[in-house]
Amino acid sequence: MSSYKVHYFPGYGKAEPIRMLLAHAKIEFEDVHYTPETLPAAKASGNLEFGQMPVLEKDGKFYSQSQAILRFLGKELGYYPEDTYHGYLVDSTLDFINDLTNARFKANNHPEPETKKQLLADFYEKVLSNFFLAIQKRLEANSSPDKIVGDKVTIADIALAAIAYSFFLNENNLSKTEYQEVLNKFPKVLDYFNGLGELLKEYLAARAPSPW
Ligand SMILES: N[C@@H](CCC(=O)N[C@@H](CS)C(=O)NCC(=O)O)C(=O)O
Structure with a gap:
């Protein structure tokens, strides 16, 4: 083993x-x-x-x-699709998650307080909303509404679960209110994240609390 x-x-x-x-x-x-x-x-x-x-x-x-x-x-x-199109859907989801986390990091770490405030406002209003909207469209277009690619759990679902339960739905995250205000406008995405939470229930219950 x-x-x-x-x-x-x-x-x-x-x-x-x-x-x-x-x-x-x-x-x-x-x-x-x-x-x-x-x-x-x-x-x-x-x-x-x-x-x-x-x-x-x-x-x-x-x-x-x-x-x-x-x-x-x-x-x-067995969490990565065999065919190239579904592989593309998985990979582009991972890239999109990276874009989101990079945008949040860039906004939050801006040294100038006024610019930081503006960048964070833009992040929640535009970048995060666009992220959830795109995820919602992919869920609607997918064969299974509770998976992001195909009918089986892939690393794209796992990566989305990680970002959801590290940030948006992490009770210990300092920006959880801001994240959840935007997420609540996308009930299908929220349902999907809740479903991922069920799949990882034991792990989530056992892990140590962390803000990020
Ligand atoms: N592209 C790398 C980036 C890894 C990365 O940025 N690691 C950070 C923590 S999140 C790190 O090791 N920081 C310590 C250092 O750079 O000295 C990956 O995705 O694994």
């Missing part, structure tokens, strides 16, 4: 889709956490190929880059 370790910080962040995928596939894994104090030694170990985390350790071999890890595990564990 293979052994799995997920190396990351204690928060959800970029490791959460990987953890959720392993949990959904009922694969036991060890969460190895780092702090700013232990990070330099991890970098010096040579196990972080690109100097960052998350890193998946499978049977002693180290894998880097969260999206590549997700696709790698998705293909190994």
Whole structure:
């Protein structure tokens, strides 16, 4: 039996889709956490190929880059479509999630307070609304209304569950009110996220609280 370790910080962040995928596939894994104090030694170990985390350790071999890890595990564990069109739908969903998180990060980290305020307002009014609208359209166009691509759970559902339960529906997230005000305008998307929450119920109940 293979052994799995997920190396990351204690928060959800970029490791959460990987953890959720392993949990959904009922694969036991060890969460190895780092702090700013232990990070330099991890970098010096040579196990972080690109100097960052998350890193998946499978049977002693180290894998880097969260999206590549997700696709790698998705293909190994049956969460990645066989045909190229459905593969495209999965990949474009992952890219779209990245665009959203990058836009939020850019707005929230702007050094100038007035610009930050404006960028965050734009984020919630435009970027986040467009995100939910596009997800709603994909759900409506899909063969199964409770999956984002096809009829089986894919890594795209898992990645959406990770962002939903790290941010929009995370009780400990500081911006949950702002996220939920927008999400409530998209009841089909909310239903879909609730369904994903059911699929990951045990994992979500057991994980440690984190704001992100
Ligand atoms: N493209 C990489 C980005 C990874 C990344 O940004 N990791 C951050 C944490 S979310 C990190 O390791 N920061 C510590 C550092 O760069 O020293 C991925 O998706 O895995």
